[in-house]
Amino acid sequence: MQEQEMSDQNKAVVRAKGIEESYGLKKLLTRHKLTEEEYGKIKENLGRSPSFSELGVYSALWSEHCSYKSSKNHLSRFPTTGEHVVMGPGENAGVVHLKEDLCCVFKMESHNHPSFIEPYQGAATGVGGILRDVFCMGARPIALLNCLRFGSKTHPKSSWLFQEVIKGIGDYGNCVGIPTVGGNVSFDDCYNGNILVNAMAVGLIRKNRIFTGKASGEGNLIYYLGSATGRDGVHGATMASDSFSSEDEEERGAIQVGDPFSEKLLLEATLEVLEKNLVTGIQDMGAAGLTSSLFEMAERGGSGLNVNLDKIPVRAENLSAYELLLSESQERMVMVVEPQKKKAVEEIFRKWDLAYAVIGQVTKSEKIKMYHKGKLEVDVSFKDIIKDAPRYNRPMKFKKKKIKSNSFEKNIIEKIREFGIKNFIWKILQSKADKSFIYKQYDRHIGSKTVLSSDNKGAAVMWLGDEVKNHPFLGLVLSSSTMERVCYYDAQIGGEHSVWKAARMISACGGKPLAITDCLNFGNPEDPYVMGDFSQAVDGISQACKDLNTPVVSGNVSLYNETDGVSIHPSPMIGMVGIIDDVRQAKPCVVKEECFLYLLSPKDKIFSFVGSEAQTLCQINQELGLIEPIRADKELQAMKFIRDFSTSESFLACSDIGASGLLSTVIQMLIEQDLSFDIEVPENEKEQYLFSYMPGSYILALKNKNDILLQKLRQNLTHYELKNLGEIRKSVLDYRVNHESIPKQETLTTYRSSLPL
Amino acid sequence: MIRSQKDPIALMNFPGSNCSYDCHFAFKNLWNIKLQDVFSCDRVLAGDIRGLIIPGGFSYGDYLRGGALASWAPIINELQGFIKKGGKVLGICNGFQILLEGKFLPGALLKNTSNRFICEDSFLEVSTGPSLYQRLLETKISLPIAHGEGRFFIDKDGLKNLEDNNQIVFRYQEEKNPNGSISNIAGICSKDGHILGMMPHPERAISPFSGGSGTAGKQVLETFLSMCL
């Protein structure tokens, strides 16, 4: 790169003077989603007006999506440290120690706005992005999960969005060759204008082989690797930070398109150069493309960069500096390489048939300087732009605290009685059941690690067998959840329940929760009630994480999920990772043989219709209900009991009771099998037992009633009781609940009619 | 337990052959055998190789047609000679597609009738015929499938040929055809039974607690091994 005759700074100033006059400031700022105050801050930061490219850079880095300006002050309250935590938030993904030198790398990210506009590509590129976050640290991804929310099943767009999102996730993950083993999906009116697509990736890495995204070492080369750059997604980051309005069809231009085959080549090339120690810093290009990668790397490494944008491999003509900087073309990485390793690294890039170029060098200065066609387009201090990013303490308002009303539960029970048990359970199954249409489109078994996955209807279990010498049957347990209806009712309690739900799934399997990642999907942060919910959800999640000892090691925030002034329910999506010593003892949720059913529940029963599927179906306003906060020490006792008991061969299966209730849980445990059940619950509280959300309660399937270990462990249950619920038999007879018959065949048909829409 | 020999079985890798790891894993765990990796850009197959596995995955992203681009790779030129010398070949899923595109077996594989990818356990019938698989495997087995383009197609005459020569090794059981394959075909072999192409994944059905259900895959791979050693 040639240095200019005139000083760089002067040249930038001369060009910058033109912006405000030629474009009209107001229009320019609106286009870049910057406030006038923020623009003032930019000028202060630079000591002058920004060039057009610099304005693009600031608008991307200071967008909500990249800077977390509305949420940062709250996220700092999360517990992020612990004995298992190797790397917490702030890196590409979180790292947790498992056993010996094996660690787990994982993160969840949202791709909500792009998926609403172009669902196939939005979902596909969401998967691509999260995979890169994991493998750019040197971890080989071993599992994917996806958490989805769609609008009402009858909303005209839902069917198309649903089918395309599933296809996009499946096609991308299957082609890259990572099994998609879990996740969750549901439908609610509040998502009519804003669907949620949260993708989570999990990978494995050795403790001393973790790479970070930092640029350091004067003279080191900056490499661009991967697909050539086009115009896709220019300003995708700012689009994500923007709410939709009904006239948004023109946004279609900002969609990135994914190529999973390139991603696979990129993955192998990346892991190979990292394994051979050829790289000192590495970062993937995600939201805000090259800009965010370079600035973040510079800031982490404390070094400036000189970059020549002309060197970037391109696949469109006449890309401006602005477009080069902000393009979100997929499947690209930035790597920092010592000059003496140039030959070795390029050989590997060529082996994997990937486009690459040296686009710059690391310098000693504090500045990032980017040149294009001989002109200095960007001349910004990396320290200030990230350090001075706006941080808002947005005003908050809080919903009134609820007071229980007796009529709430009474009305629901009356409604259920009007339907009758049989018809009501069919309503629930139709609404909540059979996800096989979805998960059969995902390759769940590639990689030889999958023990339990989506068809299990509970947590996923991955066998780590040959990775850890002294623990040949070690496993990872993965779950995800959010309880948005409880959050809507009370965001703090909902935040807690969302985390505990994920922990219960892991515990039901016999696993021990270790840490979480999260994707906080909320509405417009400029609405004080949304901000209040956000803050309370953070508090609820934090409390749960402290009680469970599952720190937050990574995460993502997605705000502005609002259309025409209506926000989604607060939906903090939790992705949890746990560990199990012996995968052969992992308990499925599904039963395949005759056995006894038991209910493990708190001695002082908690029935909650708030957040239950029953309440939604009865259409009773939940404002008048009450849900208890979590009783941590009691729940932990139940979790320990299940874990200790899981070594018994007589213990066949276990499932926690969620929002769809006990009866739905029992049915789903055996509906695909040639089995029938006969259960009985206290008649005077029948509806509560069968259909309410019973937080912290589980159904256990036991082969032998008189199991010695069971009798022993039972004695230690002070807060919980284990009561016989009934039996499962190989039989053609109908299901029976409190001596009432539920026809088997019709139940199966109803269960299977739920999807596709 | 079959004694391991020095790499007599090779695994052919193309860019995007995702199931290579699973094949390695299966042979290592079952018989402590290390498969010799062979790559698409190689021009020569080592002389001591007796068996060749073409694994599943998305070679070249499945661009153009599944298996098409792979069938033009340099290493495929070696396949003819290898087969002439009596070499044994097992093509799994994408590997089956590559064998068909390369005309080593007759027919073509098309998009599933449902127009969707499908990952589930398949239920198969094994017929009688010239291959060792048809002599050694049980008549009914279950193996996992995972494919978007698994619908086997061949014209009337081609089908008659396959039937007359008993080359149809695997068929999906009646009422359980997951992809619309003609005559429920899930896997076929060459006239002499030395080449087998199959859509289901035997390498995924070897462990009692991981992968697809069951361990029938072990029998399939063991049969292939017996043919090679």
Place this chain on the structure above:
Amino acid sequence: MKYEVLVQLKEEVLDPEGRAIEHNLQSLGFKEIKAIKVSKRYIIEVNDSKEESEQLLEKISKKFLSNPTSQTYTLNRLN
């Protein structure tokens, strides 16, 4: 010289993608749609003279761009 090669499934082969699109359009109310078949269109630029190009392209279309077992192709010169 520019050519287009259109590749589609043979008549007797089921086209599930075409069928799915057809059903979707019909369910959106476009009852006039009778049938849809999906084909791929390759646009190829060549340097050679007309005769040599067409020979080359026939070969490429038959051997590489289409699979004669299940597909047919049509070769057209553009402009």
